[in-house]
Amino acid sequence: MPEIYEAAEESVSIVSIASNLLLHQVSAGDPTAVREFISRFGGLIWSLARRVGLSDAEAEDAVQEVFAEIWKNGYKYDPSIASETAFIATIARRRLIDRRRRVSRQPIRQTISEELPPAAPPSGKPRNEIVEEAVKATEALTQLSAEQQRVLRLSIYEGLSHELISRSTGLPLGTVKTHARRGLIKLRELLIGAPTKGDN
Amino acid sequence: MNTPRNNTPGSEAGSARGSTPLPQDDRLLELLCDRALVGLSAAEQMELQVLLAKHGLAEEAVELESTAASAELAMMTDGDALELPPDVSERLQNAGKLWCEAMALRSSQPRSQAPVIASINSNAPRASIGGRMGWLAAAAAVVLAAIAWWPSGTGSRSGVVSGASVQSEFTTLLASAPTDLVKASWGDWDKPEISGVKGEVFWSDSEQRGFMKFVGLPKNDPNLERYQLWIIDSRGMEQRISGGVFDGPGCVGSYQTADGAVIVPITPGIKVVGAAAFAVTIEKPAGTWVSDMKRRVVIAAKG
16 A cells, blocks of 8 residues: 555645655645646646536636545545546546536536437547547447447436436437446446446 | 546545445435436435445445546547646646645644644635636635644533534634545425525534534524434434534524524534434424424535
8 A cells, every 4th residue: 555545544644755656746745746737637627627518617616626626635546446547537527517516406418419419439539648548438338239328428428417318319218317327337347347237 | 447446535545456246226326327427416415325324335336437437538539628728727736836835734743733634625616706816715725724733632522512612613623624524515405494505514423523504594493493403324314313403593502603604513412423414404492303304404415
């Protein structure tokens, strides 16, 4: 266990910069690491925040929340079970969903695009800094049923509520929820190798 | 690529290397999926905490949030890529400097007297939405919190404290920032009798103390009815714990801040183990041991 983990077990402990991991150094308050972290991941977090459809001011607040959360909790990062990008994206996504609900009390979007996005993942190239994450997840997504892919894409990427997905696809609401739930659980199985019961 | 497993805030870092089996509870799975995809209402969040406590699971243990995050990364393309605007970057850098200063202060103190970081104040409202000082103000709060000291001998408390000492004890708890300090925001409960009450609840299992902060809580007539706090811990909803009967603004036992917020100490009758959610009802003046939960006010769930 990295020394920083042990140090963080007590709130009065002195967090050490013994780790060479960027997230640990950030959490310990290493100025160089903080600058590098903002430089490396600021664009990704900003991109995620802007996709949520918040106003400029809300997006800026949301980004602040995400960074604050990472500074506080970076010491928990364990490279043996996640990449830095995955760790950061998970924190960001949680914060942004909470922010979205606080701001609008509604899902990300309340309007449906004239043209629905395709069921399959986009053909565009993933951003460089998330290639590692994207490759495996993209492969896993292709192993879901077409309807599961479509529903998850509308939910995760387009940010539609279950109700809007139902209206836009014509699928019954219960069916949308079932596809979303089973698809996400199946995706989890594919990504981490966890056994899943009752799927598909 | 490895996908996060128990590697997110709130989880026990490094405590689990294997994946957690899916809980055999349809409702719990439904709530976990909804949280990962669309988020939960305050009531659903409370229900989730109760079910997780019932199954002995950490919120991140089932890893559906990290799965959704990986999927979103996979779906993003170059077209989604944005650069951090220079002004936003500058404000983050300034906030980062303050964070580093706070941590340096912390590490420069002897262990027994080390000031602790109370909070990065991640939910702090912008000091000036139009202006650009909100982040600095929030970060400055971190530094101020970091130089607060934990006086010895104040960890215990007995009975109802006077209004005058509530603020002091409340500040002390925040400054001490015990590692298990729960901070959750109040939200309207389902069909509340009083709506729009805001604020937060703070609780530490290890210290067995905490406080509620309310904004917009109406004054009550203690001779007719009083507010009562309910704590849902690892024992679940059915064995919810009374956190005490209390009154709104202007009554004994509470403290009203300059901005009108009311701070009330939590006084559970028995030991709380793994507090997961908090709820406030309106009850008869003496309170009740078994509430029908019909006169609901607010709820807050550990996030």
